[in-house]
Amino acid sequence: DGGITQSPKYLFRKEGQNVTLSCEQNLNHDAMYWYRQDPGQGLRLIYYSQIVNDFQKGDIAEGYSVSREKKESFPLTVTSAQKNPTAFYLCASSNAAAVGYGYTFGSGTRLTVV
Amino acid sequence: AQKVTQAQTEISVVEKEDVTLDCVYETRDTTYYLFWYKQPPSGELVFLIRRNSFDEQNEISGRYSWNFQKSTSSFNFTITASQVVDSAVYFCALISNNAGNMLTFGGGTRLMVKP
Numbered sequence: 001d002g003g004i005t006q007s008p009k010y011l012f013r014k015e016g017q018n019v020t021l022s023c024e025q026n027l028n029h030d031a032m033y034w035y036r037q038d039p040g041q042g043l044r045l046i047y048y049s050q051i052v053n054d055f056q057k058g059d060i061a062e063g064y065s066v067s068r069e070k071k072e073s074f075p076l077t078v079t080s081a082q083k084n085p086t087a088f089y090l091c092a093s094s095n096a097a098a099v100g101y102g103y104t105f106g107s108g109t110r111l112t113v114v
Numbered sequence: 115a116q117k118v119t120q121a122q123t124e125i126s127v128v129e130k131e132d133v134t135l136d137c138v139y140e141t142r143d144t145t146y147y148l149f150w151y152k153q154p155p156s157g158e159l160v161f162l163i164r165r166n167s168f169d170e171q172n173e174i175s176g177r178y179s180w181n182f183q184k185s186t187s188s189f190n191f192t193i194t195a196s197q198v199v200d201s202a203v204y205f206c207a208l209i210s211n212n213a214g215n216m217l218t219f220g221g222g223t224r225l226m227v228k229p
Contacts, residue, residue, distance in 0.1 A: 107156070
């Protein structure tokens with residue numbers, strides 16, 4: 001079955017450490033996205049990529065980095081520069097040629113800084 | 115610019131009550147798509163419905179129904195005879211052909227259904 005896989009489901013990080021969240025899709029989608037969600041809040045866009053080897057900053061990119069070396073993969077690194085990284089992170093993908101179908105979402109990674 | 119507003123941040127009902135979640139949108143495009151997603155406590159976003167701007171037919175799926183009115187730029191979602199399993203956060207979203215494939219979300223409505 002096609003879909004998006006995010007791993008790990010739960011992640012604990014010590015302050016000052018970088019950590020990378022994985023996002024893989026087998027839907028052959030061109031575009032991929034990363035969102036952050038704080039408790040009781042909506043979704044905020046961190047980064048997105050419409051095509052391999054290209055990505056754009058979203059609304060809250062500071063303290064995060066991404067890469068898009070393969071169509072299937074869009075990992076997100078939470079760097080030590082991100083002052084408050086504890087949050088729920090959602091990855092999504094879409095077919096840029098089929099705007100009307102919206103996004104497909106992964107199951108999320110819950111990151112906690114300890 | 116696109117915008118989606120879900121004015122109700124939190125709604126609490128008792129099981130078997132009907133509840134309507136409001137969604138108002140703004141866009142200058144004539145071709146656009148509206149969505150509703152459900153986010154249960156586990157966190158993943160579950161797709162519920164998609165509606166394009168040229169189809170104003172209301173839709174019913176079991177206990178769920180959606181009312182799309184272009185005249186008021188609204189796409190409201192009604193749950194009939196609510197159940198505890200309906201407790202979740204519900205997001206309304208908008209995408210248009212001229213928005214670079216970017217989905218705009220509302221702030222979400224947290225629905226709590228009490229037994």
